[in-house]
Amino acid sequence: MKILNVNQIRELDQYTIQHEPIAPINLMERASEAFADWFVAKFPATRPVKIFCGLGNNGGDGMAVARMLLQLDYNVEVNVVRYAPRESDDCAHNHRRLKLLTNPNYIEKPQDMPALRHNEIVIDAILGSGLSRPTEGIVKTVIEAINRSPAMVISIDIASGLYADRPNQPGDVIVEPDYTLTFQLPKLAFLLPKNSRYVGNWQVLDIRLSRRYIDQTRTLYYYTNPEEARLLLRTRDRFSHKGTFGHALLLAGSYGKIGAALLASRACLRSGVGLLTVQTPRCGYDILQTNVPEAMCRPDQHEHVLTGMSDISGPDFSEYSAVGVGPGIGQSPETVSMLRGLLQSLRKPAVFDADALNILAKNRDLLGLLPERSILTPHPKEFERLTQRWENDYDKLEILQDFARRYDVVVVLKGAHTAIATPEGEVHFNSTGNPGLSTGGTGDVLTGVITALLAQGYDPVEASVLGVYSHGLAGDIAAANRGQIGLTATDVIEHLRWNM
Numbered sequence: 001m002k003i004l005n006v007n008q009i010r011e012l013d014q015y016t017i018q019h020e021p022i023a024p025i026n027l028m029e030r031a032s033e034a035f036a037d038w039f040v041a042k043f044p045a046t047r048p049v050k051i052f053c054g055l056g057n058n059g060g061d062g063m064a065v066a067r068m069l070l071q072l073d074y075n076v077e078v079n080v081v082r083y084a085p086r087e088s089d090d091c092a093h094n095h096r097r098l099k100l101l102t103n104p105n106y107i108e109k110p111q112d113m114p115a116l117r118h119n120e121i122v123i124d125a126i127l128g129s130g131l132s133r134p135t136e137g138i139v140k141t142v143i144e145a146i147n148r149s150p151a152m153v154i155s156i157d158i159a160s161g162l163y164a165d166r167p168n169q170p171g172d173v174i175v176e177p178d179y180t181l182t183f184q185l186p187k188l189a190f191l192l193p194k195n196s197r198y199v200g201n202w203q204v205l206d207i208r209l210s211r212r213y214i215d216q217t218r219t220l221y222y223y224t225n226p227e228e229a230r231l232l233l234r235t236r237d238r239f240s241h242k243g244t245f246g247h248a249l250l251l252a253g254s255y256g257k258i259g260a261a262l263l264a265s266r267a268c269l270r271s272g273v274g275l276l277t278v279q280t281p282r283c284g285y286d287i288l289q290t291n292v293p294e295a296m297c298r299p300d301q302h303e304h305v306l307t308g309m310s311d312i313s314g315p316d317f318s319e320y321s322a323v324g325v326g327p328g329i330g331q332s333p334e335t336v337s338m339l340r341g342l343l344q345s346l347r348k349p350a351v352f353d354a355d356a357l358n359i360l361a362k363n364r365d366l367l368g369l370l371p372e373r374s375i376l377t378p379h380p381k382e383f384e385r386l387t388q389r390w391e392n393d394y395d396k397l398e399i400l401q402d403f404a405r406r407y408d409v410v411v412v413l414k415g416a417h418t419a420i421a422t423p424e425g426e427v428h429f430n431s432t433g434n435p436g437l438s439t440g441g442t443g444d445v446l447t448g449v450i451t452a453l454l455a456q457g458y459d460p461v462e463a464s465v466l467g468v469y470s471h472g473l474a475g476d477i478a479a480a481n482r483g484q485i486g487l488t489a490t491d492v493i494e495h496l497r498w499n500m
């Protein structure tokens, strides 16, 4: 799913109006109906509703929604925040229609603000994607009162005061909704961690804006939806054999962290790899052979850390279709040498995670040795070590895109809505996953999943997008079974589903 910026969204509205064609007021009616349908399906008419409308088209949506809910016998009070002398044409039209049904309350000064109570629902239609400056004066006062109130808050299209595609400043006053119902496509702002309280649970309502405009419009930002993930997944040929699905090598574990190697190995096997070899320090050999009988094990010559050297065969990585390195490996000098040797001999993309990334951050000359289109899977702290501190989430995105372009790699920046940057500078935000995944070992699982997909011949971007999606989906299924709080990395492995 594409993510468009505010100018593109405006063009999309205009294009739809001209080419469908549809009158602007009817498009507003369609958007408001979509919102009202969602609302009516979720909340009974016994819950009192207070709608706060601005004077632009977002306010117009709010007034149309008010009319629709009144006609369905909801108890609705409309508050128009009069911060300017003029309304937009479509807002004025809906204002006139609304006044045939009810007398709105007009808020011009703080005393005009009504009290908000616990069981009430506030609908925020003060400002939408047309926000062009920080909120101030009476708008700011109303937003502060809404945020102080115990009422449930639902924003139409976007929280009033939040920019859809650029950073807000500290101190900006923004509605803090429980829900945001947005139109047609997600907004970039929804996917950035620092905006979490200004978004709440969000959902996209389809209002049939022009498919053609969306298809032909260029963007760097995407949101992976279920259909797109499903399309990436390859079906298996009836005459396939284990050789068809690649041979992965995982370099993982050190004394005290053999668990990381186990988790990555099990996840790799549960993600369709044909064959798996795991190289761990000698201390991990029995553990691995006992607990993951499907995997072959290459014991490292070293008892406690990875050196890359094994009695079974030398450090020849060319026989593997994909290599994944990092989970639990530590940063001993021997392991740093191993990584250097690996980078010097690797000829195809590999997956780098955890301490492999920390070693890269401390030995920056190694970054130049990364095979092109390799996959790096940092969490934000690891990414900061590889790059620099960022001022805000938009700044971080730019650093992410620059890094992926500069080193010709795919960077999987993990977290809620994991952001996958491609060497071409595109960013794919993930749609699955939940806070239950914030627990040790889930990153090791992800490394196993992505390594398996790479070994099966998926292109590195596809392996990352599909791997991150499936990993998050497994977390969601596991959380549905047992709740987020008790979720472990092993649960994620056990809930991987490839019949999406």
Ligand SMILES: NC(=O)C1=CN([C@@H]2O[C@H](COP(=O)(O)OP(=O)(O)OC[C@H]3O[C@@H](n4cnc5c(N)ncnc54)[C@H](O)[C@@H]3O)[C@@H](O)[C@H]2O)[C@@H](O)CC1
Pocket (backbone or CB within 6 Å): 013, 014, 024, 027, 028, 029, 031, 032, 054, 055, 056, 057, 058, 059, 061, 083, 088, 126, 127, 128, 129, 130, 131, 132, 133, 134, 135, 136, 139, 156, 157, 158, 183
């Ligand atoms: N145009 C269309 O066809 C559709 C528009 N829709 C709605 O229209 C909204 C966008 O409408 P608009 O472009 O009118 O945008 P807004 O409703 O956000 O209003 C913009 C107006 O508010 C002013 N403004 C900006 N920042 C302000 C601030 N901080 N304090 C006070 N005033 C401020 C602007 O100068 C402009 O006059 C969307 O968010 C969506 O809710 C939907 O009805 C779907 C269809």
Ligand SMILES: Nc1ncnc2c1ncn2[C@@H]1O[C@H](COP(=O)(O)OP(=O)(O)O)[C@@H](O)[C@H]1O
Pocket (backbone or CB within 6 Å): 354, 378, 379, 414, 415, 416, 417, 418, 432, 433, 434, 435, 436, 437, 438, 439, 440, 441, 442, 443, 444, 445, 446, 471
């Ligand atoms: N709040 C969250 N919502 C969605 N996914 C999350 C959340 N917190 C963590 N995750 C996911 O969990 C994984 C954590 O990885 P990582 O930090 O490397 O853990 P570890 O090093 O313990 O294995 C990542 O895939 C990340 O995207």
Ligand SMILES: [K+]
Pocket (backbone or CB within 6 Å): 058, 124, 125, 126, 127, 128, 155, 156, 157, 158, 159, 160
């Ligand atoms: K709004």
